[in-house]
Amino acid sequence: MKIKILFAAVMLLLATVSIEAQQITVGTFNIRYDNPRDTGNLWVNRAPIVSNLIRFHGFDVLGVQEALQNQVDDISTALPEYAHYGKGRDDGKDAGEHSVIFYKKDRFKLLKSGDFWLSETPDKPGKGWDATCCNRICSWVYLEDLKTKKQFYAFNVHYDHQAVVARKESSKLMLSKIKEIANGSPVLLTGDLNGGRDSEWYQTLATSGVLTDSYMQVKFPYANNSSANGFRTPRGKGVIDHIFVTKQFTAKKWGILTDTYYGKFPSDHFPVLAEVELR
Template identity: 65%
Template sequence: MKCIPKIVFMALLFICVGQLANAQKIIVATFNLRYDNPRDTGNLWVNRKQAATDLIRFHEFDLFGTQEGLLNQLNDINTALPEYSRYGAGRDDGKDAGEHSAIFYKTDRFKLLDKGDFWLSQTPEKPSLGWDATCCNRICTWVYLQDKQSGKKFWYFNVHYDHQGVVAREESSKLILQKIKTIAGNGMVLLTGDFNGDYTTVCYQRIANSGVLKDTHGEAKHAYDNNTSFNDFGKQLQDKEIIDHIFTTKQFTVKRWGILTDSYHGKYPSDHFPVMAELSY
């Protein structure tokens, strides 16, 4: 076998180094915070907020979607973690009222290019109750971000499906896919959220089998999925259902996926465990 000329070798080396540099890593998570409920005796937000923000900092999330967070909770996270900016409107008035599906992202890593919200209903352009949902407006928040390291641009959608209406959950998946097509086209997309549906449900399967998005859980070589994602503050630790999901388009490669079961003094930062995925593109 002939030796590779030095100039060819160096060219190949530079190409390989360049490819490695362009394979940017990001850590994304979905985290249902459990709303600040004064009836959560023993698990009040004032007592668990530091555990929640410590968890986010330790696991070094680059960006993450939250569910159920009220304005004061989101402000607490920003106060404790000033390295993040956030976007997300309140589901009750499109401003600050009610629960949010807010997205947090590190400002030294990402630049916000665009943003928006829509409601999971027949009238997604305004605060509204959808289909057979009976108690709550449901909202999806999205941002368009540019990675400052690589220049790559992508859309990130974050959502919280209804917990009662089966039709609402199924129709929400249809709407999400329509909105992704309209807003992002063929671009790179992340979708996170509390879907109130495990792998057996139609609402989950509509997205996972859409051909548009893939579930990062199934793409991970060794998924760290030894627990349910809804723990009910420790009351449902024996369950196995995973209802919090991270989906991506094909441009993302999944390195790791896991349910983070961090605790503090025998308690949990939320009634959901965060779900995290390490991705590259």
């Protein structure tokens, strides 16, 4: 009887450890908007490649930037195992690019969600600060792991590509909104910051005491290329696509996925993947 009790206790302990050690595979991927001028790299040809890539690498949570509504629909149709959230940046509905978040249906339950714009008036669509080109939006979700019952926020954002003041102010806004919305809960932040690790707006996040770049937690990051490629062989190792975490997460792996097909690229950015554990 004692042996049976001991065996049961050991099995329960192992099951508990297994649950606690479950990892989350998180990614950020600028998929390049559906631009009819991208001759040789049209979305109609890239769409199945992008979906296959997402499926193969098994992202649990994936922040996607530049997705127009038809691109969101294409990925969703190809990958029914994922749910998603994110509104269009131009009208808060479907219009314009989305900073959409995909997450696995069989692993997570959506508890809350929302969006805000990178501007002085974040509650409504509009350009911010010195931006002249585009509205910029951040979408977020509050997820519960169905197995562990642990809960966390995921934010996904795309900074302006031209306006310097807007990028600086966007990082300040991101920190303010993360504190306001998450209120100390665990947070993942994915995004294309249009700036490397030496940029002021990256440094604002990375040295905030609120967020840490998951890259910095990994002993052997897989960083053989830049994260942007422009649909051609990249040169240099600059990274503008980032995955940040709060103190409740520990990153175990980090890498730039340089998948290609017949010499072509799924996007003008490579996806970035991190495996993290929520303590």
